[in-house]
Amino acid sequence: MSATTSGGGGVVTAEPAAGVDVGPLEDFAVGEGRAVVVDGRQVAVFRHRDGRLSALDAVCPHAGGPIADGQMDDRVVVCPLHLNVFELSTGRSCSGQRDLARHEAVVEDGRVVVRLAGRWAAPGGPGTRRATRL
Numbered sequence: 001m002s003a004t005t006s007g008g009g010g011v012v013t014a015e016p017a018a019g020v021d022v023g024p025l026e027d028f029a030v031g032e033g034r035a036v037v038v039d040g041r042q043v044a045v046f047r048h049r050d051g052r053l054s055a056l057d058a059v060c061p062h063a064g065g066p067i068a069d070g071q072m073d074d075r076v077v078v079c080p081l082h083l084n085v086f087e088l089s090t091g092r093s094c095s096g097q098r099d100l101a102r103h104e105a106v107v108e109d110g111r112v113v114v115r116l117a118g119r120w121a122a123p124g125g126p127g128t129r130r131a132t133r134l
Contacts, residue, residue: 019114020115021113022114025107028053030047030048031049033067033070035068041057043057043058043103045112045114048074053106054089056077056100056102056103060081060084065081065084066079103116
């Protein structure tokens with residue numbers, strides 16, 4: 001599994017069930033999303049005001065809009081291109097589009113770790129790798 005972050009992140013390899021460290025928590029602004037790439041898949045990671053993290057596929061199924069750039073509140077994110085709405089907790093579309101996959105995002109030792117849907121592993125378990133900045 002490999003990960004890169006938008007804006008010049010690094011690449012890392014890990015076992016298939018492992019989480020991928022996509023950066024320090026402080027790089028993820030409260031109340032905003034950030035796009036990362038995990039195992040070749042674009043993922044939008046959102047940091048809620050209460051400290052929770054949500055992670056969804058980063059590309060809107062309607063017209064390819066950048067979900068990480070959308071406006072979010074505690075419950076939903078709005079695609080910036082055509083205002084399609086998705087639940088942050090499930091990825092379910094609230095506006096008739098195809099649902100987005102939801103992924104696991106957790107904080108481990110002050111760093112954000114993403115596990116793709118269908119590739120769950122225990123937090124901090126073997127195989128968690130850190131991305132390196134370029």
